[in-house]
C-alpha cells in the first residue's frame with residue numbers, strides 16, 4: 415500500500431486545508447549574509463492568511479464547550495484576515511457572520527468577506543487618520559461597534575485579542591509544524607504583533623521545546639510602544655498590527671527576548687524583494703518580519719537560523735501602492 419501524504423487525501427471540506435503550510439528557506443534574499451531565514455508560507459491557507467488557523471480554533475473550541483450554539487451569529491472585529499478566516503469557517507459550518515472592520519483597511523478584504531457570505535460593517539476612521547493606516551484609535555472605534563453589534567444580536571464574539579483559543583491555533587499547529595519541518599533546528603523567531611496571538615502561541619511552543627530559542631517582538635519604528643518607546647507616529651503602513659496597544663493579554667512577558675523596529679520603507683522594500691527575488695507574493699507584515707530577521711542576521715543572530723511567518727498574501731494589497 416502506498417504511503418499517503420495529507421495532500422493525497424480527499425478532505426471533507428476546505429477547513430481540512432487550513433494549516434500544514436510549507437516552510438521555505440529564503441536563500442536568495444540572504445545571499446551575502448551568514449545564517450538562514452526560514453519562512454512559513456501562511457498566505458497559502460484557504461483565506462490567504464495565517465488567521466484561518468485561529469478562526470477555526472476559536473470556533474471549534476466554542477462549539478465544544480457550548481459557548482457557540484447551532485445557528486448562532488458570530489461577530490468579530492477584524493483588519494480583514496481574521497474576518498476572512500471566520501467567513502470561511504462560518505460558511506462551512508452554517509453560522510451567520512458579521513465582520514466589523516475599519517474603512518482604513520484595504521477594500522479587497524471587505525469584498526472577499528462579502529463573497530464568502532459575511533455581512534461586513536465598515537467603520538469610519540478618526541478625522542486625523544489616513545486610509546491604509548489604521549491606528550489604535552481607529553481600532554477602538556471598531557471595537558465599540560463590534561461590542562454593540564454582538565450585544566444586539568446575542569452573538570458569539572470570536573474575540574481574537576482575548577480568547578486563549580486564538581493563540582492556541584498557533585501553539586498547537588503553526589509552531590509544531592515549523593519544528594517538524596526545520597528538524598527542530600531553529601535559533602530565533604521574530605514576529606510583527608497585532609493581537610499577539612501568533613507571537614504568544616508560537617513563542618510558548620518554541621520555548622517549551624528549547625528555552626534557548628530567542629523570541630523577538632517586531633513593531634513599526636515610530637510606534638514601538640511594547641519596547642517602551644514613545645509613539646511618534648501611530649499611522650504607519652503595516653496593516654494588521656502595530657496598534658500602539660500595551661494591553662495584549664495573549665503575550666506573556668517572560669516569552670520576550672527583545673524588540674525590533676522596522677520602518678514603512680524597509681517593510682515595503684523587503685516585501686517587494688520577496689516577490690522579485692524569491693517569487694513569494696506576500697503582504698506588508700510579511701516583509702516586515704523578514705526585514706526584522708535580516709536585522710537579526712546582521713547583529714545579534716549572525717550565523718543563526720531565524721524563523722518568520724509570512725502572514726498574508728500580496729493579493730490583499732493590489733489596491734495600494736505596494737505594487738506599482
Ligand SMILES: Cc1ncc(COP(=O)(O)O)c(C=O)c1O
Nearest residue numbers: 495608609610611612654699725
Ligand atoms: C497581515 C497581518 N499581519 C500580522 C498580523 C498580526 O498577527 P497577530 O494578531 O497574531 O499578532 C495580522 C493580524 O491581523 C495580520 O492580519
